Amino acid sequence: MEILNGKAVAKNLNERTAKRVATLKERGITPGIAVIYVGDDPASAIYTRNKDKMALRLGMNSQLMHLPATATQEEVMAVLQEYNQDPMIHGILIQSPLPKHLDEHALVQAIRPDKDVDGFHSMNVGRLYNNEPGNYPVSCTPRGIMTMLDHYGIELAGKRVVIMGRSILVGRPLQALLINRDATVTMVHRHTKDPEAFTRQADILIVGIGQPQAVTSELVKPGAIVIDVGIHRTEKGKLIGDVDYDSVKEVAGMLTPVPGGVGPMTIASLMAQTVDLAEWSIRDDQ
Ligand SMILES: Nc1nc(=O)c2c([nH]1)NC[C@@H]1CN(c3ccc(C(=O)N[C@@H](CCC(=O)O)C(=O)O)cc3)C=[N+]21
Secondary structure, three states: OEEOOHHHHHHHHHHHHHHHHHHHHHOOOOOEEEEEEEOOOHHHHHHHHHHHHHHHHOOOEEEEEEEOOOOOHHHHHHHHHHHHHOOOOOEEEEOOOOOOOOOHHHHHHHOOHHHEOOOOOHHHHHHHHOOOOOOOOOOHHHHHHHHHHHHOOOOOOOOEEEEEOOOOOOHHHHHHHHHHOOOEEEEEOOOOOOHHHHHOOOOEEEEOOOOOOOEOHHHOOOOOEEEEOOOEEOOOOOEEOOEOHHHHOOOOOEEOOOOOOHHHHHHHHHHHHHHHHHHHHHHHHO
């Protein structure tokens, strides 16, 4: 069993991103990202801080806007509109989850599509779904997974890929990215009858269901490549995924760990995509 070392691939990607940032700075442009974080979800507190630190480490501008849980839709919208107009900001991200009284969909759709660093705006989702040519942002976790698969030289054309979980953040954009690369993609979700009948056929099994250690070796074809998108913290503070690592490592051919797998690739992809948006913005000006 080979470990797919997301941490190492992310480090490599971050080094390339830092060089691209330096090149842009020579031309007088510093890529900038703005993260809007509302309320005090403890996991979001860690992720937003990590994004801020990484952006600064790569030489980028980073603005972390923390609003209280009582912030109104109009207040969040006003902050968003300022970033939409701020020439220093190339990527805007609204950290999920938002407090329940806020309309997340309306906020995401109000982000300028050319600053939509998460790739969640319907215009960018539509471009991806239709496999349109040209440059546009895509969801960072799926993008990171594709980068990791490519890094390890994993062939996708004609492969049977099964995705567990149909979320907007992970499952759906991954489905589009993989179809666009000529894979045969099956979606398995909470209403699927006899899910193992599908997962046991998978050459590549990608799991993003938000359930700790739910996938055990019985669901996995011997030799399969298994990608674990889940992240959960146990009572003792240990990080675990949606895959039962100790069980699945006995049958899988390749497997991502948690931590050190998909998580670091997500952050690295977010940084790379902020630089993409900065580069595309100058091309648009000319
Ligand atoms: N608008 C939005 N965009 C997101 O991309 C987004 C979001 N909202 N909400 C929450 C999820 C979750 N997410 C992670 C990012 C990095 C790690 C990460 O770095 N994980 C490390 C461990 C980090 C730790 O020690 O806690 C690892 O797996 O090795 C995990 C999870 C991005 N998300």
